[in-house]
Amino acid sequence: MGYDLDLAERLRERLAAEPGVREKRMFGGLAFLVDGHLAVSASGRGGLLVRCDAGDQDALQRDPRVGPFVMHGRPMTGWVHVDVDGSVGEADLDLWLDHGLAFARSLPPR
Template structure:
């Protein structure tokens, strides 16, 4: 499955002024990186791939649209998948994207 280009456009409109922002095709989707750290991605599985503080994961996965991201059957700490249903409004998308951007900013540049 290809990533949702409309979702990528919506993400881009939110992050366009972020210093150090780059885009890269990764994991079958289109990733948005801040100083080399993945923040958020229009996932090739649909919805959003999001990087968050691992300490926040238990609380975030209580939300119905959020699940722990799995790669090759293994859950990755600090990575979430957000279903498209949880991204329907700009406010919902902005909330998730801002969380990913904020965490990526907190990491050392690559």
């Protein structure tokens, strides 16, 4: 399964005006990096990966569309996976993007 092209375009449109953002194909998906740090990605497994503060992870996962990001059978701290389809509104997408952007911007530039 490849990444969702419609989701990738929605991300691209919403992030176009953000300073320091560039896109890069990574891990079968399309990642959006801020100053060299991955913020969000249209996942190669489908859906959206969001980098977040570990302290926000439980609150984000209260949304039934959000779960842990699991890599090699292990949940990854500071990452969530969001089931995104065409019915997800811009406000929800913006919320997840805000988390990813805020976390990436909290890190020193690479």
